[in-house]
Amino acid sequence: MTVEQDCLAVLAEELGPAAKAFMTRQCRNHLNKEPAQLQKSDIDELAKWSYAGVQLAIGAQVAENIKKGLLALKQKA
């Protein structure tokens, strides 16, 4: 699986069908790249901006879950 697919899977756990649109928005606006171009080194940034975005839209608890899930991807081989 690519980094994009891994991140999408984590986001979909909490955001369901809105995950893809949200990830695309965060990548474009904050990482200045398309989701398909995501690298493992981008995960920290994506986690940070995902936390911020989800906290505003939904709440801190869900944002925390997503952040933990994304950061856990860094350990993945």
Add this chain to the structure above:
Amino acid sequence: MKIRRKLLLSYLLIVALFVAAGATITYNTMKMAELQNTARHQLEINNNAYAYQQGLDQIQFGTLMYASDNTTEGERIIVASADTMAPAETFLLDALKNNSALITEFNDVVSLDKNQINGAISNVYSLYMGNESSAQKYLDIWGQLTTLMSAVTQADIKLAHVRSVTLANVEQANADAQSYANISLIIAIAFLALITVVAAVLAVVMGKRITEPLKKLANIAHKVSLGDLNQRYYLKQNIDIKTGDEIDELVDAFRRMVNAFRMTESLANEAEEPK
């Protein structure tokens, strides 16, 4: 645990209670059947002891008739009595062989019969057929009859004791059977009450554990359907509803769906905002 497993366990608990009640009552019924056999056997012993007792009395009566010059009828009665007593004796010797007290008593009776009673009868025959002078002959016959009656009385007493013991055994067996029947009745009533209570408790608890979370979720779904996507509802539910079964999965899916609504709404609002 899944709902199906919870329901299955509840069902198994009730079945286990039924099986326990059934096993106990079956055991008691088997015991009662055993006691019934014991009582029947003791009654058979009693009947045969009675037959033997009657036989001795008839022998005594037949000998008296014989000595009273009614030889034909006397002989007939004595022979008939012996025919009655023979099978009774065979049965009693076999049936009482495991009861040392009663077999000793019955062996005494048989000994009295074979020695004193039969001896007295033979003597009465001999004396009756003899050529003694009439007065002495009847005095001697009377003496033998006295011996015969004394022996029959002793045998009667011993047989009466055997019969009283067997009747006591029958009464004891009946009392024990009644006790088992009473216990079975109590067990049946107790288990019926227990099963009713357990089934009612399980129905209430299981019903509540299944329907309560669903009711809460339905309430939230209703609010969401009216456009209220406020997070506090489903977050609160996420804490309250923890059943560990399919309802948890439903709550998770519902929570994800509401998150998606909120995120979609947020992204849409952002798109509408002037840059």
